[in-house]
Amino acid sequence: MDRSWGARTNRARGQTAGRSGGRDGRGGSGLCRRQVQVWAAPPPGPPLASWARRSPRAPSGAPGAGKEKRRGGGERGWRRSGPPASVRTSLAITATHTAILEARPTRHVTAAPVTRPARPRPPVCLPSGPDPAPPITLLVRPRPVARPEGPPASTARFPRLRGSAALGVVAMAAVAAATRWQLLLVLSAAGLGVTLALQPPNILLLLMDDMGWGDLGVYGEPSRETPNLDQMAAEGMLFPNFYAANPLCSPSRAALLTGRLPIRTGFYTSNGHARNAYTPQEVVGGIPDSEHLLPELLRTAGYASKIVGKWHLGHRPQFHPLKHGFDEWFGSPNCHFGPYDNKARPNIPVYRDWEMVGRYYEEFPINLRTGEANLTQIYVQEALDFIKGQQAARRPFFLYWAVDATHAPVYASRPFLGSSQRGRYGDAVREIDAGIGRVLRLLQDLGVAENTFVFFTSDNGAALISAPKQGRHAWQQKAMCRGRGPSQHLGRVGILSASGSCPLQVSHQLGSIMDLFTTSLSVAGLEPPSDRAIDGLDLLPAMLQGRLMDRPIFYYRGNTLMAVTLGQYKAHFWTWTNSWEEFRQGVDFCPGQNISGVTTHTQEEHTKLPLIFHLGRDPGERYPLSVASTEYLDALHRITSVVQQHQETLVPGQPQLNVCNQAVMNWAPPGCEKLGKCLEPPESVPEKCSWPH
DSSP states (O other), X not given: OXXXXXXXXXXXXXXXXXXXXXXXXXXXXXXXXXXXXXXXXXXXXXXXXXXXXXSOOOXXXXXXXXXXXXXXXXXXXXXXXXXXXXXXXXXXXXXXXXXXHHHOOSOOOSOOOOOOOOOOOOOEEOOSXXXXXXXXXXXXXXXXXXXXXXXXXXXXXOGGGSSGGGXXXXXXXXXXXXXXXXXXXXXXXTTSOOOOOOOOOXXXXXXXXXXXXXXXXXXXXXXXXXXXXXXXXXXEXXXXXXXXXXXXXXXXXXXXXXXXXXXXXXXXXXXXXXXXXXOOTTBOOOSOTTSOOHHHHHHTTTOEEEEEEEOOXXXXXXXXXXXXXXXXXXEESSOSOOOTTOTTSOOOEEEETTEEEEEBTTTBOOOTTTOBOOHHHHHHHHHHHHHHHHHHTTOOEEEEEEOOTTSSSOOBOGGGTTOSTTHHHHHHHHHHHHHHHHHHHHHHHXXXXXXXXXXXXXXXXXXXXXXXXXXXXXXXXXXXXXXXXXXXXXXXXXXXXXXXXXXXXXOOOOEETXXXXXXXXHHTTOOOOSSSOOOOOOOHHHHHHOOOOOOEEEEEETTEEEEEXXXXXXXXXXXXOXXXXXXXXXXXXXXXXXXXXXXXXXXXXXXXXEEXXXXXXXXXXXXXXXXXXXXXXXHHHHHHHHHHHHXXXXXXXXXXXXXXXXXXXXXXXXXXXXXTOOOOOOOOOOEEOOSOO
């Protein structure tokens, strides 16, 4: 009988599982409690066990004990008693690195995991007492809540959630450190015949807007003004090598909800080379009906879903989020740009489900001078009410919380204005952090924290236009990463925190915002659509087993491939941008500048040979490899092969962002009659969009 829970879970998912060790802490059934362990393969040659058999050590305190260590220098001492602990560790780590490099294939096209030499699997976090999880001291100590009596749970609608094959999904479903699900998981893996009937995990996706890599305390922001998010990260898992799918809002959000590159879904423009393309009010297109969005698929597993905040995948009726799988919506279809005080043109509407309930800067005022607005507080309350309602109905939920307070022009409510050392932008970040703290406390109070899967990330990096709002504490002046919101340089979001697993862990898996699509489906016991290319990777093996899976990530601007990351290397194929003088003054996408990549501030075009960076040694992408080096040539060969295969099989979607028409703006959305906010649209004149827009 195969007692390896990892092997059984992976077989159910059609993935390759390594061999499991025993129960001594070195294999799949080992224990861990509030610790991070590095698992390394034994060094080449005779195993340590054979050394010990050939030359057993004298018992502690016995005559001659310790003499081997004193005279055991060099190889002769090793033959008798084995190398010292420090040497064994160094050899093990070196051997592991060598095995990984030797096993790394030279050609990769899909996101399928690579078969690697079997290694001991990281341990499962198990409770060693009644309740090993400490209270969240920076939030609120959870209060015990009496659950109402009800009928026993059923898995009739969720066949994959029966037995041990689906328990790997539930084991990650926790905001705080997981407890009983993982205990039951090990009991089942031990062959005790435990079969569970569980409600599918809830999924909470917290998506920020233009929030940068260095904006959280857990990533080194010196003022430490995000205690709730930092605590969430400390009790979960960080993914510092996590990237946006695109440097602009709309394409990145489309990639998140479809698991596909924007070039496949049509969220790009072919009007000009690598132009900035998103969905302002004049754009005619939006998310195509042919795309399967995450809430639409989760609905088949019984999930209730709600989007709170910014949609940005099209504002015309056919693109409405309730037509693409969501059950509820409170928020806006676009960015909260103007026309501000020009009432002759439509400000962005705010919707509750199908009907408009007001407009930005009008019924939902934002003071452009002071930055005061109560929208974040409203969005927090919407999240709380939805969670309470679904818990009362005993229905699993998917909540997509997409606030926009950190998108220029930034805003915060009065209690938070002036509270940050980082100016108005920092005020907005502090308010968001406090709101997330309220949501996490509610999950604890309702007793559903252990069965809720939480992700936190951003649609892209911070925009330079927000730098003046941060005063002298602007993170952009000090951060390691010089890539910004609308550029392909770096492209790293790096603020994903998946709560659960062994706490205080960091995964160095190369990840993409598209992975949240595939991972969420896996959590719910669902498979991604098989009739189309899916670029998102299921991250559960990285979370549950500590596996690292090889995969490429492609970065497009418009319909142009700008850069590729493969393993530790990133290649830039286009490198031109604006001048240093403009860049230092914050002249970026928002004032109308076209930026196609911030690799260099020399006015170059397509490079004859791509610039290649080693992200391990140079995470800021500042020092390209020498084109004459063997390392460069090897990396170029691998990357070129992957790009060629990708482009040979790529089927671009119909571009959705090419046509503009002022007649399709939000002149008279449904519900405007009740508010007296309907405006007369102009004559319809479709035309080619002029980018940058």
